[in-house]
Amino acid sequence: MNLRRDVFQAIADPTRRAILLLVASQSLTAGAIASNFDTARPTVSKHLQILTECELLEQKQNGREIYYQTNAKKMKAIADFIEPFRKMWDDRFNKLESIMKKYKSKK
């Protein structure tokens, strides 16, 4: 695994997010992906390389063509990145609730 890239850096870019959305519904070749964007082909290739390096995309050989598909496990990791933040607030609010319940019974 290439540790040079992290998934968050990868999804910070709007084009890369668009590529992920596109490939999420069906596996596509680099050419088919590039045809969906006005960006130059080498730029799209670079995006594909980054997404592959951080394992959000996987390559699959099909005859002479290489198809790109999303890596479900890694995609779930992005969906979950907000979870620690939610958990932090949930813990705080749970504490608030238990403190105020005691406060109520004291009165």
Next chain:
Amino acid sequence: MEQKTKINAEDGKQEIMITREFDLPLELLFKAYAEPEIVEQWMGTKVLKLENKKHGGYQFETTDPKGNKHGFSGVIHEFSPNKKITRTFEMEHTPFGVQLEILAFEELTDDTCRLNMHVIYESVAQRDEVLKLPFAQGINMAHNRIQDIVSKLK
């Protein structure tokens, strides 16, 4: 089980919505935000200043396990008891910028209430950085633990 605290962070937007329902009367929830001693308990921070009024300011200070002090502060734009608090929030000496927080307190029944916390950041990138913060800290903590264990092995 349904989650009590919900976060709505839409892709590409510079805001988030944190929603939580409490098994508490509205007055008690609001009190937890207004009384410095109670804020200290649930936020796990020291309250240096808390002026609950328009043009008022607040200043919190947290000491991490290593003994470093971290300042959090902001100014209050609106303070309507049991209804609404509008304020800014900043983690001092960090690159995360200033965020605007609109806290709406809502009564559901005599014993339950809801808090809607609308947070607006300077940019989408900044919002995503802040959202990743606990995630990144979790990874750092794991790294520190590994480092501790490894250094003990030496």
